[in-house]
Amino acid sequence: MILFAIIDIIGTIPIIISLRQRAGHIESEKASLTVLALMIAFLFVGEELLKIIGLDIASFAIAGSLVIFIIAMEMILGISFFKEDEHVPATVSIVPLAFPLIAGAGTMTTLLSLKSQYATTNIIIGITLNTIIVYVVLKNVSLLERMLGKTGLGVLRKAFGVILLAIAIKLFRSNSGL
Numbered sequence: 001m002i003l004f005a006i007i008d009i010i011g012t013i014p015i016i017i018s019l020r021q022r023a024g025h026i027e028s029e030k031a032s033l034t035v036l037a038l039m040i041a042f043l044f045v046g047e048e049l050l051k052i053i054g055l056d057i058a059s060f061a062i063a064g065s066l067v068i069f070i071i072a073m074e075m076i077l078g079i080s081f082f083k084e085d086e087h088v089p090a091t092v093s094i095v096p097l098a099f100p101l102i103a104g105a106g107t108m109t110t111l112l113s114l115k116s117q118y119a120t121t122n123i124i125i126g127i128t129l130n131t132i133i134v135y136v137v138l139k140n141v142s143l144l145e146r147m148l149g150k151t152g153l154g155v156l157r158k159a160f161g162v163i164l165l166a167i168a169i170k171l172f173r174s175n176s177g178l
Helices: 002-007 013-023 028-052 057-077 093-102 105-115 120-139 141-176
Strands: none
Touching (some): 002 105, 013 093, 013 120, 028 057, 028 120, 057 105, 057 141, 105 141
């Protein structure tokens, strides 16, 4: 559930719709497989990668919690802190969709935090289940857009924003010693 809230595929439906309209289409399979590969790779080599650049998990987690906090505030307040690239490349299914939108800094930070609390097998199962959900949503984004309508999408975005805000605060507190 933590990964589901962080990935927030439902909350990103409006962004996915916008990307699809500008790029023409989204390659659901390519995006989902990229997300799966990125998350599993970071689960196994993320900590070592951080050590190479001289960072500890707590510092990375606090930085990630701030990113999650800002994303949550965007969702709740309906404003944009991050500048979006006006030019949509042909690789939209990989960048910016798979990374950093779905498997971004918040997701990577969460994976490292989960690694200290849960068994690796359970995390991989969570990653796989979330990737399946991502695939289903990407494949059916047009249907979901029609079913939820503009109001439903807005409500979901705000609800997941509050959940993300709580997760950001929990991540910050648990890694800062507060």
